[in-house]
Amino acid sequence: MRPLDFLGRIKVKLGIVIVLAVATAFVVNEVGINSGLSREVRIAVAVVLALIMVQVLAMGMTKPLREMARAAQTIAKGSYTLRVRATSRDEVGELARAFNAMAADLGEVDRQRRELVANVSHELRTPITGLRAVLENVVDGVSAADPVTMRTALAQTERLGRLVAQLLDLSRLDSGTRPIEAEDVELAPLVEQAVLEASLAREDVVIQAAVPGDLVVRADPDLLAQVLANLLDNAVRHSPPGGSVTVGGSAEGDGVRLVVADSGPGIPAEARARVFERFSRLDAGRAADAGGAGLGLAIVKEIVELHGGSIRIDDCAGCRMVVDLPGRLTVADVPSVPNTGDQQGRVFTPSGTVTGDEAGRMFAPSGDE
Known part of the structure; x- marks a missing residue:
């Protein structure tokens, strides 16, 4: 029984308990006087009834604490399924709800550890x-x-x-033992190198890249190269024979956007959040030789979020990975990047260069972003 659960503060509950105990003693004393009871009897009856009143009310207030103590002992033994009944609106109820959330998180961590x-x-x-x-x-x-x-x-x-x-x-x-060693990174040569390395994996897949020559971002070049390598490896591996993979880069607000798209079977909408989990494969029965270990996209997500960015999968034919990174710089901010007329507004492709406008049309999304 928890008659004071509707109250939102533990101090209010304690105040009510004290007032009711005093009121009980006063009523017993008045009734005892009218009944002709001695002073000792009135005091004894008042104390007993006040204690009973306090015990009944305090039991409902402290029961969640006793439940949490038992649940903590159970969790310490490795069982994370026990939950505390959290019906009150006061601080004890908030603690009980936080305890239940913690138990659920611990259970999820334990499940992930076992997996x-x-x-x-x-x-x-x-x-x-x-x-x-x-x-x-x-x-x-x-x-x-x-x-x-x-x-x-x-x-x-x-x-x-x-x-x-x-x-x-x-x-x-x-x-956190791998901190970000940020520096000004020119994306065009970084993408060019990633494309050249990825093209060695399969000769029957064409990789096209379009990145403005003046696109610079503040990031860790080694980690960013790993992001590109993992995304391209995933795209090339899932592209059909004769398929194509496109890599695009563009300015997006105060940051940059990298897009890697392939002509493969794509990823169902209901599975898109799961592909960034560790050891996740769309086809659980597929051999690891054909589908990888399921760690590449998990590493990409960790690196992107470590840079304060985000990654998502857009709706389109095939698979279209979109990475948004903060920290875009202009060519004027980077003295080591030559700002020549030939480079500005140009993009790299294996077959030559195209203008920035053409690159924008090449990698424009098929739907709303």
């Missing part, structure tokens, strides 16, 4: 098993140590190395 351990174990076991099988065949004489066999072993080793490197990247970003 992370399971996913890492699975992802590590797969290349190790493949590498072990190749080496055992060589040792047993089933396979010769020829270049083909060694390339297979090397591929499994490289896959294992990529996974470990991605896990270390996420760990450093989460722990």
Whole structure:
């Protein structure tokens, strides 16, 4: 029973308890006098009734605290499902609701931890098993140590190395041990290098880039290069044979916008938030060799948010990743960037250069942004 739950302050409740105790003692004393009871009897009856009144009211006030104490002991044992009944509107009720939110967060963290351990174990076991099988065949004489066999072993080793490197990247970003080393970054050459590296992965996919030569942003160049590399790797990997990938950059308010679009199957609207989770794959049954470990976009999101930016997926044919970063600079702010007539308003593409207006039309969104 919690008769004082409708009150919004614990001080008001305590005041009411004191007033009711005093009123009870006064009424008992008056009734006792009219009934001819002795002073000792009146005092004893008044004390007993006042204590009963205080106990009934205080029990409802302190019950959430006792429930939180029991729930805390349960959480300490690793169970995060117990919740406290939070019906009052006072500070104790606010504490109970905060406790329930904390328990839910702890449960979610524990779930993610268990999934992370399971996913890492699975992802590590797969290349190790493949590498072990190749080496055992060589040792047993089933396979010769020829270049083909060694390339297979090397591929499994490289896959294992990529996974470990991605896990270390996420760990450093989460722990804050990888701070941003911001500097003035020219996006055109950075995108050009990322396009050249991504084009080596598949020869049957065309990559086009259009970034104004005077577009400069204040960011960590290594982390920004990793964002471009991961987005391009994801786009190239999911593009069909003969498909195309486009990379665009433009000024957006006080920041810059990077757009990476591909002609692949796209991402369903209901799965777009999930693709940025760690070890997330749209097709859970797809082999990691074909779909990656599911860490690339999670790393991209961490880096972008570390820079104070945002990333989203737009509605369009295929997949269109949009990254917004703050800290845009002008060419005048960066003395190391030559401000020549040939460079200003030009963009890089593998097949040549186009004007900034043409680049804007090339990468204009198909719908409202």
